[in-house]
Amino acid sequence: MPERIYLDHAATTPLRAAAREAILEAFDRWANPSSPHAEGRAARAALEEARARIAGLTGWKGAVILTGGASEGIAAAMARARGRRRVVSAVEHDAVRRAGGEEAVPLAVDRDGLVTPVTLALALEQAGEAPLVAVQQVNSETGVIQPLDTIREAVRDAGGLWLCDATQGIGKLPVPDADFVTFSAHKFGGPVGVGALLVRDLATLRPTGGQEEGYRPGTENLPGVAGMAAALAEGAGWLGRAAELRAHLDQSVEAAGGEVVARDAPRLPTIASYRMPGVAANAQLVRFDLAGFAVSAGSACSSGSLKPSPVLAAMGFAPEEAGEVIRVSFGRSTRREEIWRFAEAWAEIAAKAGGQKP
Amino acid sequence: MRRPVYLDYQATTPLAPEAREAMRPLWEEAFGNPHSPHRLGREAKAAVELARERVAAPFGPGGRLLFTGGATEALNWA
Numbered sequence: 001m002p003e004r005i006y007l008d009h010a011a012t013t014p015l016r017a018a019a020r021e022a023i024l025e026a027f028d029r030w031a032n033p034s035s036p037h038a039e040g041r042a043a044r045a046a047l048e049e050a051r052a053r054i055a056g057l058t059g060w061k062g063a064v065i066l067t068g069g070a071s072e073g074i075a076a077a078m079a080r081a082r083g084r085r086r087v088v089s090a091v092e093h094d095a096v097r098r099a100g101g102e103e104a105v106p107l108a109v110d111r112d113g114l115v116t117p118v119t120l121a122l123a124l125e126q127a128g129e130a131p132l133v134a135v136q137q138v139n140s141e142t143g144v145i146q147p148l149d150t151i152r153e154a155v156r157d158a159g160g161l162w163l164c165d166a167t168q169g170i171g172k173l174p175v176p177d178a179d180f181v182t183f184s185a186h187k188f189g190g191p192v193g194v195g196a197l198l199v200r201d202l203a204t205l206r207p208t209g210g211q212e213e214g215y216r217p218g219t220e221n222l223p224g225v226a227g228m229a230a231a232l233a234e235g236a237g238w239l240g241r242a243a244e245l246r247a248h249l250d251q252s253v254e255a256a257g258g259e260v261v262a263r264d265a266p267r268l269p270t271i272a273s274y275r276m277p278g279v280a281a282n283a284q285l286v287r288f289d290l291a292g293f294a295v296s297a298g299s300a301c302s303s304g305s306l307k308p309s310p311v312l313a314a315m316g317f318a319p320e321e322a323g324e325v326i327r328v329s330f331g332r333s334t335r336r337e338e339i340w341r342f343a344e345a346w347a348e349i350a351a352k353a354g355g356q357k358p
Numbered sequence: 359m360r361r362p363v364y365l366d367y368q369a370t371t372p373l374a375p376e377a378r379e380a381m382r383p384l385w386e387e388a389f390g391n392p393h394s395p396h397r398l399g400r401e402a403k404a405a406v407e408l409a410r411e412r413v414a415a416p417f418g419p420g421g422r423l424l425f426t427g428g429a430t431e432a433l434n435w436a
Contacts, residue, residue, distance in 0.1 A: 006398065011391040020385050027378065032369040039364060068427035191385070193427065210430065218430035219370065285395050294396035 005338045006294045009331030010140055010168060010271050015227070016189035016332075022230035023191060026223040033220050034211065047222050050229040054196060057232045058175040062200040065212050066225050070167040071095040073182030073197030074134075076216070077163045080206040081180060083132040087123050087160075089115055090314035091144075096134050096165055097310070107135065112265035113144045113315045115151065124158040131160040137176050138168040141298070141311050141327050142262045143271030145169070148176050155179075161204055168268060172236045179204060185224065189332065190231035194224030234332075242330045243269035245339045249328065252343035256350050261325060262315070270330045273312075274346070277324060279353040284326050287349050293342055297326045 026046065031039035033047045055064050067073045078086060078099035088100035089107040107123040109115055115135055124131060133155045138145050155162040164178035171188030175181055184195040199205055202215065210217020246269045250260045253274045261273035276284055281297035288295050298309045312322035328342065390398030392406050414423040426432045
């Protein structure tokens, strides 16, 4: 049994061996894919082959623009997609919220964190003509999966474009049929620093000049892209096992007096948020860390200050309750024994805290 | 056929062995997200800050060094 148990795979997950080999091989044969000589042409061929693999694995018929990660793809789409007002759901990741800016039209969610036909209609009406609508596939804190068909229809009927942050779902769920889809390789066992922006129709994105057919300037990261393709090729066969583990953990937490956030909503089986009544998330994180478990709260990118999660606030959690929620997330390497030990630790920490209450 | 001679270092250069060795731990046991609150995350953050100091050292004191995805990205920011 390893000394530490890592349950923060939604923040990042270990590089797959096949990805590491693809990266090292690409470094060995590395040349600038834009160079005119044989080495450059070989690099170009390898890049295009990796791109084609990614398109095949995602079933994407439109353009695959290789980026430095999901945040970059989000910023590019928000800044350069055709359309007037930006609409941003209340449960988007910080990266989307920031890119949408102060002028974005808010799109409300229900208590499970789901957009609804009503909230969509209200936001689209407020946004007016040709909106760019940002709604994620899967929430990084709760694992809740949005009603993708409903969103696509509503946005299409409004003459708008849908930007879907697929960072948590990629490599696990089918790629959404959106106008823009963004993701990062390091969430599915590829290397950090590389991702993709899938674009249904390049005519809907303003070009910048430079590489990637004028849509993303900068020398292409062939080793990163090769690693990303190799990791994506490994598939999602482990999700069934993850679902069993998550069900067990949900039950254990509830039996110990905890709350499973958005319990009955459709959720990706690899992410769960649990509330421990009476115990602040900060305190939980310290105790879990000391006990050898790596978990998280809020979302990784904002955890420096552990401010209350806007996602939980949008779902109707009071600040104090939201401040008692931590996130647990599984990866390919997560074992049954690790979940059992975490469930025990959760119950222990909850019981001790209960004993100390006045 | 003679072994090819690469004289296009301005376009790009081979990965230095020191660089490959420095990256190795990050591809194996030291894989944490620098923003994660747990120990693996804190170790990753420390590694990023150490690298920042090392890259900034030749440029003398003052100013800030921001990591980007490359020169083109930095040019676009500025």
